[in-house]
Amino acid sequence: MRTAVVLLTRDLRVHDNPALAAACAADRVVPLYVLDPTLADISPNRTRFLHQSLADLRGQFRERGGDLVVRHGDPVAEAIRAARDTGADTIHLAADVSGYARRRERRLTADCEHHRIDLELHPGVTVVEPGAVRPGGGGDAYRVFTPYYRAWSASTWRKIAPTPERLTLPDGLTAGDLPALPAGESPHTSEGGESPGRRRLSLWLKKDLSGYGDAHDDMAGDATSRLSPYLRWGCLSPLEVAEAARARDADAFVRQVCWRDFYYQVARTYPKLSTEALRTSGDQNWRYDDDALQHWQDGLTGVPIVDAGMRQLRDEGWMHNRARLITAAFLTKHLGVDWRLGVAWFFRWLLDGDVPNNSGNWQWTAGTGNDTRPYRRFNPIRQALRFDPEGVYVRRYVPELKGIEGAAVHQPWRLPESEFRGLDYPGPLESHRDEAVWLR
CATH class of the missing domain: 1.10.579.10 (DNA Cyclobutane Dipyrimidine Photolyase, subunit A, domain 3)
Incomplete structure (x- = not known):
């Protein structure tokens, strides 16, 4: 029986999750989330949203016969440990673009090679993978949005990954406890998780989106989707959201999703985006x-x-x-x-x-x-x-x-x-x- 580990990071969902779908091709699956102390306490609001999302994801996995395996520590070490303890031959991971995410990916690649474990990287954080479309005159990233938007719109989008119906954990594996829900700092935040995110998306898609281009700037009307936190944590698939909006002729909203992809391809090329001026x-x-x-x-x-x-x-x-x-x-x-x-x-x-x-x-x-x-x-x-x-x-x-x-x-x-x-x-x-x- 084959076992696979899927290291979840910013893809906290069961719908259109390519890394999870690929892992489910094995007989047994270890859906792993590692609470990384390096990233702790950066934002109490996001920490609360994350913990709510993990609780929701655990519920989704349990409905399918599995569970969310939660560990604390270095995600690379814990992923390798989970693979070795369960006899997994493959670790699946969604590729990401931040400097920290890419360092984590490089370390995981090296450790997988050392332990003779296959590492498979998957899309899923963006609609079009960063680097999939490049400027015609050379270079790794578009510096101007409009030509990127044209190339992005003309590109072939991947197919939506299937949602797993069943998950089977390896025998004897302890799932681990979810962290206590922190208070956060803001009193009126949105609730984290795929289930709240999909409810919000469903309600928003029922609106007339043809006038979104003008309406989303109406500050009092608040006609924006408010889906950005769910996209940030991968509680919603950006591809699924973009496909649904495009099917409703909400081109102005699809353009906003493209802006998100645009900055991801910029960050992939310029990892010091938060600290060094591009211009x-x-x-x-x-x-x-x-x-x-x-x-x-x-x-x-x-x-x-x-x-x-x-x-x-x-x-x-x-x-x-x-x-x-x-x-x-x-x-x-x-x-x-x-x-x-x-x-x-x-x-x-x-x-x-x-x-x-x-x-x-x-x-x-x-x-x-x-x-x-x-x-x-x-x-x-x-x-x-x-x-x-x-x-x-x-x-x-x-x-x-x-x-x-x-x-x-x-x-x-x-x-x-x-x-x-x-x-x-x-x-x-x-x-x-x-x-x-x-x-x-």
Whole structure:
């Protein structure tokens, strides 16, 4: 009887999981997740989401006669140990792109060779594998999105992997206990796991998606899918999501999924995406103003649309896509604070925080990354008036301003001074009181 190990990392699902499907070709399967102390405590929000996802995955495996095997320690050592203890001849793994994931893959390759265990790598983290489409003029990655999107759209997507109906664990193998569920930091986060993710996807697909291109920027309407945390952890297959959206002619949403793939192929080529500027000519002499940074982090800049976004981040572990752009542009282009400090703050709080998308988007906004117009600026007030014209989004997250009606909420400093002073809300940061700043 053949036994296979599948080392799960960011593919916490049973549907369209190529590594799991390949492992299930063996008679017995060890679905293994290793709680890696190297990655612990980076984000309490993501840790909670992860543990919820593991609990859901265990339930899925048990329904199919198997179980999720949980271990603590170095994932390479634990995968080798699981293979040797069960007599497995193969370890299956979904290929990933971060620097840490690729180092883990290289170590696992070396240890498998040493122990004469086969290692099989599989797709599944993206729709199109990073590196599968390359620029025509040479190079490993596209630096500009539009030509990548054309190549990505024209490429042949892999077939959706079959969902296993039954799993059989090797005899005598102890599954191990799931970790206690931590509290997290944000009180209103989404629930982790494939089951909640598929429910959210099903409900979202029932909507009329033909107007997604305009609707997803409506900050008050919140017409975004909110699927990003489930894609980040692999609770949902990006291919399955993209296929479902394409079948409903939701091309604008499919384009957003492509942006995700775009940054994964960038991160594969530039592993220091979180710490080094891709476009050094776009970098600048950044300010390191602890007071300004703290006001931004706390949602107390005095610019309501910025503060609303930063408070949503803390409350939900998630932020509207347009608010991410506005808050990041405010920190880097208006306050002149180093984009790496923004990367770290978002990475701490976001359920969907990962290296490719978080860091790639921050570099795009800061003018150090893949934007073809590195010096572009975003006027926060104009953005607010366009995408939250009645101030509904702002009043939702900045309760101090609930008494201000309509668009006036975006510029409370224009109120009579007696009214403004009674709001218990700060004016714009000292260096940005001049209203000319907002009109640039």
